[in-house]
Every structure is written in C-alpha cells, then in structure tokens.
Amino acid sequence: MLVVMKNEATEEQVRAVIREIENLGYRGISIPGAERTAVCIIGNQGPVEDSHLLPLDGVKETIQVTKPYKLVSRETHLQSTIIAIGDVKIGGKDPVVMAGPCAVESAEQALTIAHLVKQYGAQVFRGGAFKPRTSPYSFQGLGEEGLKILEKVRKETGLLIVTEATDHTNIEVVEQYADIIQIGARNMQNYSLLCRAGHASKPILLKRGFAATIDEWLMAAEYIMSEGNTQVILCERGIRTFSDNTRNTLDISAILSVKELSHLPIVVDPSHASGRREYIIPLSKAAIAVGADGILVEVHHDPPHALSDGIQSLYPEQFAELIKEIGSLKDRV
Ligand code: PEP
Ligand code: MN
Numbered sequence: 001m002l003v004v005m006k007n008e009a010t011e012e013q014v015r016a017v018i019r020e021i022e023n024l025g026y027r028g029i030s031i032p033g034a035e036r037t038a039v040c041i042i043g044n045q046g047p048v049e050d051s052h053l054l055p056l057d058g059v060k061e062t063i064q065v066t067k068p069y070k071l072v073s074r075e076t077h078l079q080s081t082i083i084a085i086g087d088v089k090i091g092g093k094d095p096v097v098m099a100g101p102c103a104v105e106s107a108e109q110a111l112t113i114a115h116l117v118k119q120y121g122a123q124v125f126r127g128g129a130f131k132p133r134t135s136p137y138s139f140q141g142l143g144e145e146g147l148k149i150l151e152k153v154r155k156e157t158g159l160l161i162v163t164e165a166t167d168h169t170n171i172e173v174v175e176q177y178a179d180i181i182q183i184g185a186r187n188m189q190n191y192s193l194l195c196r197a198g199h200a201s202k203p204i205l206l207k208r209g210f211a212a213t214i215d216e217w218l219m220a221a222e223y224i225m226s227e228g229n230t231q232v233i234l235c236e237r238g239i240r241t242f243s244d245n246t247r248n249t250l251d252i253s254a255i256l257s258v259k260e261l262s263h264l265p266i267v268v269d270p271s272h273a274s275g276r277r278e279y280i281i282p283l284s285k286a287a288i289a290v291g292a293d294g295i296l297v298e299v300h301h302d303p304p305h306a307l308s309d310g311i312q313s314l315y316p317e318q319f320a321e322l323i324k325e326i327g328s329l330k331d332r333v
Pocket of ligand 1: 102128132183184185186207237269272
C-alpha cells in the first residue's frame, strides 16, 4: 500500500506515518516526489488495513499497490526516475551512450578505446575488470589492476565508468572505482550480491538474466531498492529463445513493458543480445525508437585481437556511425 501525503505535509508528519506503519509490523519507506511525498508499505503479505493511517495528520489517501515489486513499480512512483551522475542524466530526454570493450585488457587498450569513444560522443566507458566467463579457461579479467586502469580512463577522458561486480567479495572494491556498478545477466538472481548492491553508494546497472521473466527481473531490482539503494538502471541484453542465428534474442517489447510497469530507466545492450557487430546499429536504433534510455555497446580498436567478444565489438568508425544514426532519432516521439 502507498500512503499519499498532502502537498503541504511536514517531515514530522511523514515520520509519524512511518512510525505507525512500524507499529503495525511493517516497514515504511518514504518516496519524495516532485509535488508530494508518499510512504510505501513493505513487508505485508496481503492488503493492509488503512483505518490507523488515514486519520493521521498530513495523510491525503491510501492506494493499494497491486504489484509485488513495490518500490520498483510505477504505481508507487508515477514519474520516470532520472539518475544523474555529474552532468550525465540516465532516464532523461536524451539517450545515454555507454561504450567500450568487453574487458579491460591493458592500460594502452582501454585508453585508446576510451579516447575514441569519447571523441565520437559516448558519456560512459564500459569495460569489465572482473569477467564472468562461461569457460574457466577464458580470460577472466585483470581484477583490481583493471579497476586502476579504469580510474586512469576516467581521469584522462572525463568519461564515467561502468564495470561489473561478479560477487559479494569483489563489489566492495568495484564500488571504490566505478561510477556505475554492473550486475551481469548470470548474477541477476544472486541475492547476496543484490542485497550488498542495495547498500552501495553508487547506481547499479542490473542486467536481465537470459532466462528471466520481466517480473523476476523487476523483483531482482526490488531486492536492491528494498535495501536502500534507489538508483537502479535496468539493462535488457537479450534472452534465450530457439532463434539460432544470433547469440540471444533482443526482447524489444521488454522496453515497453518495463516503461509501463516501472519508473526505472532502461538501457539496451545490443552487443550481447545479438553477438553480431553488423546488427548493432539497427538494433540500437530500434531500442531508442521504442523508448530505451540509452545503449551499452561493445567497441574495440582491434576486434580480431580482443581477448573477449571481439566478434560482436564495433570498430571505432562503426561506433561513430552509430552515434550519428542515434542523433537522427533524437526527436523521437
Ligand atoms: C558484459 O556486459 O560484459 C557481460 C558479461 O554481459 P552479460 O552479463 O549481459 O552477459
Ligand atoms: Mn562481452
């Protein structure tokens, strides 16, 4: 249930509502909005009796929230959330572009790619230091050394950094270096990692598991938000289907479903969705055209020699073309 406060309600009145919710045995989380504050009740199994809450000072009305993901739901938060990191706004009017290699391989590689993607118009640099690889024999990433390289990238280029934490033992160090902490598809239901991410001081980019329904994905986001971190960016990266000509299947309609069900921003990763560099530009355009808040795309200056995912990595000139094509969609409806 959502307890909607009057426009003029004071902070003390909001606190009194939260205290009463706690007396009833639940938790109350204050959700400030542009015009008024609401308090979301969590921890209840069924409908909550509102007769103790409605008479409290400052309370306007109560609304039943039908979805199990309360904090993530658009029922709780009508306006779309914008996550602002420095000058970069994710979920705002303009789509954000996050680009870089699959993995940080060396300082030279990361800096070369970072300068190129910055020059062409990216705002965020992506690159894994801890890599969740399907094979234990594949390159696993440089670990903390990779994070230090990413710090250099930020310093030299001014780009924000998104990089992955693969478990609860490395999220702490990732948090120190990253501007956005990525949780990968394989970890979407790693609940100890999600809970730890809920205590992080940085926004979380939560990828959709490749066999996850939209509801399961939104519940994973709820884990993070219920622990206190409200800065969650969803990332559609393709799901497993019987289509066998692409690495995964980009679920374009997921963007529409997420926009309908949730206030959180959503970006699209066409690289892991398709596994094919020649599909990246059209898929990115499709994603932006239906309302995605940005893209996360793999770019490498020398894809044939990339240590991971070279086959789906754009050449820098293709990335420049992608930026041009996205620019022409800016006035999308
Ligand atoms: C990645 O973005 O580097 C990655 C490993 O992606 P995913 O978790 O979507 O497979
Ligand atoms: Mn990759």
